[in-house]
Amino acid sequence: MRLQGIAAFALATAISTGCASAGGADLSVFDWSGYEDPGFFASYMAKYGNEAPSYSYFGSQEEAFTKLMSGFTADLAHPCSDAVRKWVAADLIKPLDESKLTNWADMLPEIREVDGIVLDGKLYMLPFEWGNTGLIYRTDKIAADAVSLQLLADPAYAGKIAIPDAASSAYALASLATGNGADYTNLSDEQFKEASDFLRAIHPNMRFYWSDAGQLDQAMTSGEIEMGWAWNQSELNLIWNEVPAAMMRDVDKGIATWVCGYVHLKSSTTPDEQVYDLLNALTDPVSGQYIIDNWGYPHSNAKAFEMADQANIEAYGFSDPKSFFEGSLFFDAVTPELEAKMLAEFERIKAGF
Amino acid sequence: MFKPRSEAARGYALSSPATAYVGFLVAAPLVILITYSFWTQTYVTLDKTPTLGNYRAALSDPLVHHLMLRSIWIAGAVTLATVVLAYPIAYFIAMKARRKTIWLLLITIPFWSSYLLRVFAWKLILGFNGVMNSALLGLGLIDEPLDFLLYNEFAVVLTLAHAWAPFAILPIYVSLQKIDPSLLEAATDLGNSPLQRFLRVTLPLTVPGIIAASLIIFVPTVGDYVTPALVGGSDGKMIANLIQVQFGAANNWPLGATLSLLAMMSVGFVAIVFVIAGRGLGGRIR
Numbered sequence: 001m002r003l004q005g006i007a008a009f010a011l012a013t014a015i016s017t018g019c020a021s022a023g024g025a026d027l028s029v030f031d032w033s034g035y036e037d038p039g040f041f042a043s044y045m046a047k048y049g050n051e052a053p054s055y056s057y058f059g060s061q062e063e064a065f066t067k068l069m070s071g072f073t074a075d076l077a078h079p080c081s082d083a084v085r086k087w088v089a090a091d092l093i094k095p096l097d098e099s100k101l102t103n104w105a106d107m108l109p110e111i112r113e114v115d116g117i118v119l120d121g122k123l124y125m126l127p128f129e130w131g132n133t134g135l136i137y138r139t140d141k142i143a144a145d146a147v148s149l150q151l152l153a154d155p156a157y158a159g160k161i162a163i164p165d166a167a168s169s170a171y172a173l174a175s176l177a178t179g180n181g182a183d184y185t186n187l188s189d190e191q192f193k194e195a196s197d198f199l200r201a202i203h204p205n206m207r208f209y210w211s212d213a214g215q216l217d218q219a220m221t222s223g224e225i226e227m228g229w230a231w232n233q234s235e236l237n238l239i240w241n242e243v244p245a246a247m248m249r250d251v252d253k254g255i256a257t258w259v260c261g262y263v264h265l266k267s268s269t270t271p272d273e274q275v276y277d278l279l280n281a282l283t284d285p286v287s288g289q290y291i292i293d294n295w296g297y298p299h300s301n302a303k304a305f306e307m308a309d310q311a312n313i314e315a316y317g318f319s320d321p322k323s324f325f326e327g328s329l330f331f332d333a334v335t336p337e338l339e340a341k342m343l344a345e346f347e348r349i350k351a352g353f
Numbered sequence: 354m355f356k357p358r359s360e361a362a363r364g365y366a367l368s369s370p371a372t373a374y375v376g377f378l379v380a381a382p383l384v385i386l387i388t389y390s391f392w393t394q395t396y397v398t399l400d401k402t403p404t405l406g407n408y409r410a411a412l413s414d415p416l417v418h419h420l421m422l423r424s425i426w427i428a429g430a431v432t433l434a435t436v437v438l439a440y441p442i443a444y445f446i447a448m449k450a451r452r453k454t455i456w457l458l459l460i461t462i463p464f465w466s467s468y469l470l471r472v473f474a475w476k477l478i479l480g481f482n483g484v485m486n487s488a489l490l491g492l493g494l495i496d497e498p499l500d501f502l503l504y505n506e507f508a509v510v511l512t513l514a515h516a517w518a519p520f521a522i523l524p525i526y527v528s529l530q531k532i533d534p535s536l537l538e539a540a541t542d543l544g545n546s547p548l549q550r551f552l553r554v555t556l557p558l559t560v561p562g563i564i565a566a567s568l569i570i571f572v573p574t575v576g577d578y579v580t581p582a583l584v585g586g587s588d589g590k591m592i593a594n595l596i597q598v599q600f601g602a603a604n605n606w607p608l609g610a611t612l613s614l615l616a617m618m619s620v621g622f623v624a625i626v627f628v629i630a631g632r633g634l635g636g637r638i639r
Contacts, residue, residue: 062601090397159500165582167602206587208504224481224500336396343603347595348416350587 024051027270027278029262030064030074033057039290044281053278068092073267075275080260081116082168084125085333093263095122100276103283108302110325114259115185115332126279127261127300129291131232132247132317132324133169133331134255138226140244149177149254152227153201161202162216163229165209167346168339169256172329173229174198176254181329187338192345199349209350213237220245231258236296236316249317251327258331261300292316389610399607407611417595417612421619424591427509427581428574432567434514439521439566444555446522447529457526460519468516472583475512479503479584504586512580521566528562529555564631568624575620592616 024045029036036055038045045052056074058064061083068077069090079087087093098104104112107127111117117125137147152161163170174195175184183191207225210216217237219225228234238245249255262279281287288304291297298318299305305313305321313319334342390407393400411417446456463471478484479502486498502508532555540550578593585591592612599609 060601062604065604066601086397203587207500208586211582219481222480222482224498340396340603340605343598347598351416351419351590352588353416353419 022048022271022274024048025054027053027076027274028074029053029055029278030068030072030077030265031055031057032078033059035078037295039294040287041278041281042286042290043284044278047277048274065090065092068265068267073269074265075268075270076262076278077265078128078260078262079125080258080331081114081125081127082258082331082333084116084263085119086336087263088119088124089336092266093124094266095124096126096264096279097272097276098123100272101126101283102280103285103301106285106301106303107283108300108321108325110322111259111300114325114330116330117259117261125261125263126283127259128282129261129295129297129299130257130259131297132249132255132257132328133172133229133231135173135248135253136220136228136230136235136238136245137248138220138223138244139246141223141226144246144248147227147248147253149173152177152205152229153198155205157226158205159207160224160226161205161228162207162210162219162225163202165211165350167342168331168334169229170199170346171195171334171342172256172331173254176256176329181254181256184329185332185334185338187334192338192341196345196349199346203349203352217241232297232317239315247317251323254329255324256329256331257324259300386610386613389607390614392607394605394607397604407608408615411608411611411615417592417615420590420592420595421616423506424575424593424616425619425623427506427513427589427591428571430506430510431513431517431574432571434510435517435521435570436525436563436566438514439518440525440563442518443522443525443529443562447526457523460522463515464519469579471516472512472580475508475515476503476584479508479511503584504589506585506589508584508586509581509589509591512584513574513577516580517570517574520569524565524569525559525562528559528565532558560631560634564628567627567631571627572620572624576616 024047036052038052041052053075056072058067061079064077064079065083065086068087069092077093084093111127111130114127117123117127135147135149135152142151151157152163163173171187172181172184175181175187175191177198178191178194180187180191180195187195207219208215210219210228210230213231213234216225216228216230217234220228220234220238221241221243232247235245235247247255262282264275268275283301285301285303285307288299288301289307291299292304292308293312296312296316298313298316298321310319318324333339391403391405393402393404393406442460446453446460450456476483480486481498481500481503483503485502486495489495490498536554536558537550540554545553575591576593578591578597581589581591581594585594593616596609596612596616599605599612603609
């Protein structure tokens with residue numbers, strides 16, 4: 001046994017030194033924590049001597065933006081489509097070369113054209129994972145045909161609801177609830193007022209504005225709240241904990257979709273070849289299957305959906321990606337003036353003004 | 354002639370590390386903050402033309418007034434609650450306890466865990482299915498969980514009062530410890546009851562300790578943002594939460610800098626008034 005172990009070790013060392021043209025860890029990635037999961041980039045590991053890229057983390061896109069603006073450097077970063085326009089405007093990222101992206105042809109056709117991934121005809125973000133932001137409700141307390149976004153304003157649910165402490169997400173909800181979801185990124189003054197009025201109307205019912213998803217998950221589990229505007233990750237946690245809860249996945253009643261992916265930072269110093277090796281590993285169908293089956297997140301590669309466990313896809317609610325891409329509100333960058341207005345107004349609404 | 358100069362030189366040498374530290378880590382950031390407060394941010398561009406626009410906008414905004422007053426109110430309530438609860442403990446340790454070191458050590462035990470952990474511990478205690486509600490439900494005193502325990506100003510005051518307790522106990526303990534026992538004996542000999550003795554001798558002599566404790570608690574509490582963010586719910590937000598939004602999501606550092614400076618000025622003003630009033634009160638009791 002021992003000899004075998006030593007032999008295996010020697011072999012592994014020989015293979016790794018033989019293949020490694022550069023150290024895998026030379027590549028630095030600025031990411032959300034958790035995405036350093038080696039299952040996401042197995043083919044990169046295989047090529048670079050079983051060495052993973054170096055990861056550093058951010059807790060929110062705003063934090064990432066602030067850090068990058070003050071001089072933090074990395075090769076790749078992982079924002080979502082709504083932030084890309086601002087990052088481009090701040091001259092932080094450079095366009096990607098489609099011809100070097102080996103899995104580009106296999107991406108979900110709709111995801112390739114999402115605004116914010118492509119800006120002014122240039123590809124800035126390679127989509128990796130996506131999902132929904134929607135209304136999660138306790139199925140034992142509220143019937144599926146009775147639930148709606150407007151129910152959040154019902155005085156019967158005083159102290160029983162929660163929404164994120166984030167202006168963009170709150171206004172996405174409000175735009176959908178007031179029938180202006182399609183104009184979310186460019187609301188007129190009147191539409192903006194309707195959305196603000198909706199948020200004011202639901203404020204008295206608010207138990208809290210959640211800042212971390214765990215807070216919402218626990219409150220849903222205990223029954224402290226019965227409805228919450230949240231990510232599909234929360235729905236997964238509730239499913240896995242056997243809480244009777246579901247996300248209202250009806251595009252006509254209102255649901256939003258987000259896409260996140262990798263961008264190539266201008267401060268990148270690692271050779272492009274290695275950068276694209278990681279990008280190609282991340283979008284590999286095997287990585288996609290891994291994230292679907294183990295994380296419950298839908299991936300950007302269409303082939304991954306064929307390889308993954310169909311029961312999982314059904315249970316996690318994305319058996320029909322096309323419906324979300326066509327019928328739901330997309331988290332694209334809102335115009336800068338509107339974004340500033342949303343932030344200022346949301347602070348007022350939260351303070352009861 | 355030679356000796357005083359050398360003493361002065363030694364004094365400067367001894368204080369220079371602290372001076373450099375304060376210079377780099379307090380004065381320099383403060384200068385940056387003041388500079389930023391006169392600039393303007395639009396989307397990703399920073400306009401460096403000096404302007405008072407941020408101050409005008411902040412001072413005329415009812416939201417800023419509201420959050421500032423609430424922060425001062427909450428900090429005041431926290432200070433009062435902490436000092437009132439800490440005084441008897443400090444009194445016990447200074448006057449009655451036999452193993453003072455052990456008692457002081459015990460008091461600092463909560464500080465061995467992270468501040469954030471203590472805030473989360475209060476969430477577990479006050480939560481919807483938390484310790485308190487489970488106990489009350491189990492005892493049959495209530496039919497459904499109380500929801501006014503968490504996510505309001507009360508929860509913020511309670512959490513902070515617990516977190517700050519040692520900071521109040523220690524200065525008050527020191528000032529109690531310094532009281533000459535012969536003064537208390539003299540008061541008894543002159544016919545004072547224990548209550549009179551406390552009010553006329555002990556309390557006035559500990560006013561410096563009370564003032565120190567109050568300032569140590571009040572000043573950082575006004576600027577606290579983690580506690581209100583975690584247990585404050587929808588009506589427990591404070592000025593620091595608004596400042597954090599400016600430096601984060603809103604990406605408007607100039608306005609954030611202005612709000613920070615205004616908060617510092619308000620805190621400074623309240624603290625000075627408090628110190629003057631405290632001194633006056635201490636003198637009057639005597």
